[in-house]
Amino acid sequence: MEQSSRIKPPMGPDNGWWWQEVANDVLPIQRCKNCQVLRHPPRPMCDQCRSMEWDFVRAGGGGAVFSYTVLEHPQFPGYSYPIIIVLVDLEEGTRITAELVDCDPGEVEFGMAVTVRIQEDSDGFKLPVFYPVIAQEGE
Amino acid sequence: MPISMKNEAAIAGIGQTTYSKNSGVSELALACEAVSRCIDDAGISPSEVDGLVSYTLESSDEIEVAQNVGLGDLTMYSQVNYGGGAAVGLIQQAVMAVATGAANNVVVWRAMNGRSGRRMGQGASGVMMSSDLIHWSWYQVYGMLTPVSWVTLIANKYMHHYGVTAEHLAEVAIAQREYALNNPAAFGYGKPLSLDEYMNARMVSAPLRLYDCCQETDGGCALLITSTERARDMRQSPAVIRAVSQASTRGQEQMTSFYRDDMLSLPEMELAARRVYDMSGLGPDDIDAACLYDAFTTEVVMQLESFGFCQPGEAKDFVADGNLRLDGRLPNNTHGGLLSEAYIHGINNIAEGVRLVRGQSFNQPAKAEHVLVSSGVGVPTGALILGRD
Numbered sequence: 001m002e003q004s005s006r007i008k009p010p011m012g013p014d015n016g017w018w019w020q021e022v023a024n025d026v027l028p029i030q031r032c033k034n035c036q037v038l039r040h041p042p043r044p045m046c047d048q049c050r051s052m053e054w055d056f057v058r059a060g061g062g063g064a065v066f067s068y069t070v071l072e073h074p075q076f077p078g079y080s081y082p083i084i085i086v087l088v089d090l091e092e093g094t095r096i097t098a099e100l101v102d103c104d105p106g107e108v109e110f111g112m113a114v115t116v117r118i119q120e121d122s123d124g125f126k127l128p129v130f131y132p133v134i135a136q137e138g139e
Numbered sequence: 140m141p142i143s144m145k146n147e148a149a150i151a152g153i154g155q156t157t158y159s160k161n162s163g164v165s166e167l168a169l170a171c172e173a174v175s176r177c178i179d180d181a182g183i184s185p186s187e188v189d190g191l192v193s194y195t196l197e198s199s200d201e202i203e204v205a206q207n208v209g210l211g212d213l214t215m216y217s218q219v220n221y222g223g224g225a226a227v228g229l230i231q232q233a234v235m236a237v238a239t240g241a242a243n244n245v246v247v248w249r250a251m252n253g254r255s256g257r258r259m260g261q262g263a264s265g266v267m268m269s270s271d272l273i274h275w276s277w278y279q280v281y282g283m284l285t286p287v288s289w290v291t292l293i294a295n296k297y298m299h300h301y302g303v304t305a306e307h308l309a310e311v312a313i314a315q316r317e318y319a320l321n322n323p324a325a326f327g328y329g330k331p332l333s334l335d336e337y338m339n340a341r342m343v344s345a346p347l348r349l350y351d352c353c354q355e356t357d358g359g360c361a362l363l364i365t366s367t368e369r370a371r372d373m374r375q376s377p378a379v380i381r382a383v384s385q386a387s388t389r390g391q392e393q394m395t396s397f398y399r400d401d402m403l404s405l406p407e408m409e410l411a412a413r414r415v416y417d418m419s420g421l422g423p424d425d426i427d428a429a430c431l432y433d434a435f436t437t438e439v440v441m442q443l444e445s446f447g448f449c450q451p452g453e454a455k456d457f458v459a460d461g462n463l464r465l466d467g468r469l470p471n472n473t474h475g476g477l478l479s480e481a482y483i484h485g486i487n488n489i490a491e492g493v494r495l496v497r498g499q500s501f502n503q504p505a506k507a508e509h510v511l512v513s514s515g516v517g518v519p520t521g522a523l524i525l526g527r528d
């Protein structure tokens with residue numbers, strides 16, 4: 001039988017908390033408690049003020065596609081192809097790497113408005129993905 | 140007054156194994172063969188080698204190589220991190236050793252079964268814990284398991300912003316393949332590449348196609364660095380190291396420097412450029428030929444701007460005008476490069492830089508007084524300027 005699950009991240013003190021929040025259906029952005037600067041991916045120290053005290057904010061989920069690629073080859077077990085990978089500039093600030101879903105690979109564009117959804121795999125693993133924001137008719 | 144690295148040392152020997160898709164021998168055997176040939180090329184005895192430098196990715200320990208090749212007492216050995224970004228770093232380690240007297244004759248090498256053995260970018264699942272594994276995990280979880288999947292996010296942004304097309308990238312690939320047609324050691328020897336073949340090849344990580352990507356190779360390559368003075372008494376004419384520097388900048392990640400404000404340039408390569416131009420007293424106009432790191436075609440295009448051969452956004456026109464060809468402004472990767480000779484993590488590009496300065500390239504340009512070589516793109520990297528003695 002084909003391996004059906006993606007490669008899971010190792011859960012350490014510097015990143016495990018982030019995945020725990022995602023498992024609670026939240027997209028967290030780490031924030032320095034001292035200077036309030038947001039950072040992603042998570043790290044133990046703030047590069048602005050060197051504080052190691054941090055908390056996080058809940059991202060609203062909206063953002064814009066900064067860059068993208070469409071993975072077609074090689075194809076690894078545990079993933080379904082083609083995969084659209086996007087860098088999303090979040091509205092709060094910081095940039096995140098994720099998959100774009102509900103979008104034809106030919107339709108993805110630079111600057112495209114997207115929003116987040118926490119997706120649950122069949123094995124229960126949750127991860128953030130983005131999908132296109134479609135303008136409502138009449139807007 | 141700090142010790143200068145300018146002109147203190149030279150590359151006096153190069154050695155390589157056969158480059159293939161299935162070596163049938165161990166990586167240690169490849170390493171020993173490359174190191175042994177490099178020592179013979181320099182015309183010295185193995186017992187005169189007292190320093191060794193390789194990559195952290197290397198599977199063969201220095202002392203294993205030393206035992207096999209019958210090297211002398213070792214007084215300096217080290218390894219450099221970051222895959223292909225290490226290539227020029229090896230030279231910097233060797234030059235520092237030679238300039239300070241830590242060692243006299245340093246061999247640097249890389250040997251790998253890069254196709255038949257552990258291929259690059261096969262991923263690692265998360266049992267062990269390190270900051271490096273956590274770094275990769277942000278990408279692996281989404282299926283980004285190969286170098287091309289990481290590189291393309293930066294390449295696509297640059298291409299979109301400056302209007303770089305597949306035709307521009309094809310010119311990089313085809314120019315280097317045509318060099319490889321004259322190099323019997325190259326994968327591309329006897330295998331011409333047409334524009335149609337390039338365009339019709341499968342999309343790998345859109346917009347990059349198969350021929351935008353380098354080879355996967357089994358093979359080894361080694362270089363001997365010694366003082367410029369000693370090099371003059373050895374068998375080959377010295378390739379003098381005019382300048383060398385490693386370079387890593389703010390926001391640097393390994394392949395995934397996605398979080399900088401813009402992604403339209405390579406800040407670490409610009410740092411490398413400033414460093415080697417300052418140290419050598421040379422500028423872009425003094426560089427006659429280059430071996431710009433070419434794991435992917437887009438990397439060559441972007442580096443032309445990093446090293447000041449073109450203004451931002453103009454590299455595509457520089458390429459389209461044929462400037463990377465033998466009669467162009469900057470013959471580049473005249474052995475075929477990583478795209479069409481072999482992928483030995485960039486050390487084989489340094490070997491070609493040496494051949495160019497010696498006048499031994501299979502595609503020797505009219506002038507090769509100064510040759511620029513860079514290491515890995517998108518990782519902590521470095522640059523090197525070689526000159527004729």
Ligand SMILES: [Zn+2]
Pocket residue numbers: 032033034035036037046047048049050051
């Ligand atoms: Zn702070």
